[in-house]
Amino acid sequence: MRLRTILAASIPVLALAAGIAIAQTRTPARISVWDGVYTDAQAERGHTLYMQNCSRCHGADLSGTYEIPPLVGRFMPYWSGSTLDALFDYVSTAMPLDRPGALGAGANADIVAFLLKANGFPAGAKEFGTTSEAQKTISFDAVRPMQKKKSAKAR
Ligand code: HEC
Numbered sequence: 696m697r698l699r700t701i702l703a704a705s706i707p708v709l710a711l712a713a714g715i716a717i718a719q720t721r722t723p724a725r726i727s728v729w730d731g732v733y734t735d736a737q738a739e740r741g742h743t744l745y746m747q748n749c750s751r752c753h754g755a756d757l758s759g760t761y762e763i764p765p766l767v768g769r770f771m772p773y774w775s776g777s778t779l780d781a782l783f784d785y786v787s788t789a790m791p792l793d794r795p796g797a798l799g800a801g802a803n804a805d806i807v808a809f810l811l812k813a814n815g816f817p818a819g820a821k822e823f824g825t826t827s828e829a830q831k832t833i834s835f836d837a838v839r840p841m842q843k844k845k846s847a848k849a850r
Contacts, residue, residue, distance in 0.1 A: 731819020741809025
């Protein structure tokens with residue numbers, strides 16, 4: 696009788712724990728802009744392209760003007776919560792404002808790498824790629840995500 700009560704009470708807890716375990720194994724490893732998703736050499740190329748195609752409006756220091764948004768500072772919270780394909784697609788299709796889509800995919804990836812560097816995100820060993828599947832796995836977090844807890848306990 697007592698035991699049955701205990702068992703019955705445990706079922707939802709066990710089901711919840713199993714659910715969490717499944718969810719964890721199914722979620723692909725999430726990477727963010729803090730994990731080194733571009734290289735220094737790429738950002739350097741991006742800097743040159745930025746000076747040629749973007750600085751005229753957004754400024755050499757990316758601070759923008761009254762009408763033109765900055766690409767540093769409030770740029771961070773504005774894009775935070777998205778994945779990098781959103782920024783890449785925006786830059787690729789809407790910019791430069793006077794001739795949208797004029798730059799190729801490689802050039803736009805280099806420019807995004809430069810924007811990441813300018814916003815203080817660390818460089819890594821692998822270049823930022825041009826495929827949206829890969830870009831979708833990289834989250835744009837304005838604040839460095841907390842280290843994941845080792846075990847998820849059912850509350
Ligand atoms: C002719 C001026 C001009 C040029 C050149 C230009 N931009 Fe822009 N950019 C703008 C304006 C104006 C906006 C705001 C557009 C809007 O709000 O619809 C903007 C918006 C943006 C945004 C969105 C910013 C935000 O947080 O809202 C990004 C990113 C951006 N530009 C990147 C670039 C890049 C990269 C280049 C060079 C490849 C570039 N721009 C060239 C004028 C320009």
